[in-house]
Amino acid sequence: MMISGAKIVVETLIEQGCDTVFGYPGGQVIDLFDELYDARDRVHHILTAHEQGAAHAADGYARSTGKVGVVIATSGPGATNLVTGIATAFLDSVPMVAVTGNVSCSQIGRDSFQEVDIVGVTMPITKHNFIVKNIEELADIIRMAFKIAKSGRPGPVLVDIPKDIQTAKCEFEAKAQPVIPYPIIYAPEDKLRKAVELIDSCSKPYIYFGGGIITGKASEALISFSEKLNAPMGCSLMGLSAVSCEHPNFLGMQGMHGHFASSVAEDEADLIIALGVRFSDRATGNTKRFGKNSKIIHIDIDGAELQKNITAYLPIRGDILDALERLTAMVKDHNNPEWAARIDALRIEELKRTESALKIRHSKDCENCYVKCSHSDAPEDEYLAPYDIIDTLSAAAPENIIVVTDVGQHQMWTAQRYPLKKPRTFLTSGGLGTMGYGIGASIGASIATGKHILLFTGDGSFGMNLNELATAVTNQIPVVIVIMNNGVLGMVHQIQSLFYNKRYSNTVLSRKTDFVKLAEAFGAKGIHCSNTQELKAAAEEAFSYNGPFVIDCAVDCNQLVLPTLPPGGSIDNIITEIK
């Protein structure tokens, strides 16, 4: 059947199993949107307030389900507004297909209205990208985009489609099945045997896992492996939710703001088994110092991650689920009472050290603070401790709710504290650290799963993309938005406080934003909380409300994320307490 390029795009998206697209129309995608109008009962289009929000929504859709997220934007500014969203997905290995319109082929290169070389712009932040210059290739390019996005280590792929390609006509026949990913790469047998030798001869094993466990659907295999080894486990930020926080071997996130016990256990181990991780600098601290007491086995599906940041003793490329199942079958049962006792001691030590983090830090007069914020005069009992906020919300939230965060202090507190139990229930921008990620991702995740979402954000992060509150209201997204409102850009403020002599350059917001009124203005609900009783009541109300519900929580700006490392520091410099 001869159909237009625009229709081919829509039909191919449906053929690939896409039920929802996020996007924003514009001059060079009018034809595409015209076809979406016809197909509106087969593919649901969510109109966001800004293309960045659409990209994060596609990301949230993908992270919460494992399916490929799809976003559509027009040429020029529409396309460049996607860039942060695409980079966010790229750094965290999220499968995404971004479709952009462009000016007609004959107009390309002439600096036409709303023309930008988006293929050039996104080359370093996509797994691959295409510009379609021939209508005959259009359907297969979109299929290939899906194939690349979901194969191996997933990632975003961009397809740029000039307007004349959308209007041209071509023969099209839909395929019966979505594309199959490239064949799985299995770890070589000899390498696994070597790994078994190392594992069976070590006495203090430690498992460090990352997002690869979630992508590779290897949570159960990992748990069996850890139980057979009796090995403690810690994870990167991206690994969170892969293993239930209640598992006795799980010590929590490690690294710069990770749990004390997991970071120290990793340092004292004689064998680190790193699974589906890329040794981000946030997880390792100073790489020269990292793992100096141990041998490292590193297993990952992406060969380019092996020996990139850390030189492993035994690098193995292969599918993580397969590798773990084979390893578990081959290794002997381990029992290391001394090591187990040491881990227990570390847990107790950690509890002691975190006690102070549970308390409210409040100083009426921020010492040496150049800018007096509105907070400094308020009495102590008008603030909530971050961990109290998280505990109260998690007590009120439905079991296995999807938790989304923005970026900054609130993100680290949530990562440290929220009791995550099931894979794909924690969505956060780990690699790129994108402030403003949360609201878009929440919308995408809620639409993908049909469930309530719990978003933790800060007043800084929320300010970046709060326009998406409009999208959440329009689409009646059940999302509880908890703003840890401390009046400062907390993470940088904290670094300035600890390492820059309290010179708070441009981190004190001095804004007068009333988030309750703001929520109401958008058509959402909002409430302000300054103590636990109020918060409990608010949380209950919020989870029974079918739509966006903003809870504005007063947090003192002196509250710190601990542990922390000084810039360039390692486990030797870990700071767990500030007097």
Add this chain to the structure above:
Amino acid sequence: MENKYVIAVLVSNISGVLSRVSGMFTRRGFNIDSLTVGETESSGFSRITISFHGDDDIKERILQQLQKLHDVREVEVLNANDTVIRELLLIKVRNKSESRQDIMTAVEIFRSKIVDYSPTALICELTGETSKIDAFIELLKPCGIMEMCRTGIVAVERGDNCLKTVK
């Protein structure tokens, strides 16, 4: 330990592929000493020859990152001892009576060719390995180099070792 490496990269012959390859080097902070690209015997593929220096780790990282690119079919490090490496030089020098004999001698010894001769300037053409080209240029410096242009290296392994076009 720093080494010099020559790699051959077989890529799909489509627009933008050179940007992807060179962009990867820029993005990851690797340095390229020389890069050449041209069509191959099969019209669907181009072959890029890249030389760079670095330690073994850098080399491995470059190979891994190149293999990740969708348009890259095959990457191979060419064995320095068993590879024919060539570069082409075109160099224009002043045609002065006092230095003409020196130029002629150099041309003869290096088996270069004079491909253009005018009253004021002459152009020499030379192929060879990089060190030979370097030496020739050094020799012509006193004669007054007006402009020069070198292609960067192309390289093919000896024997029946070939880069396959099927991934």
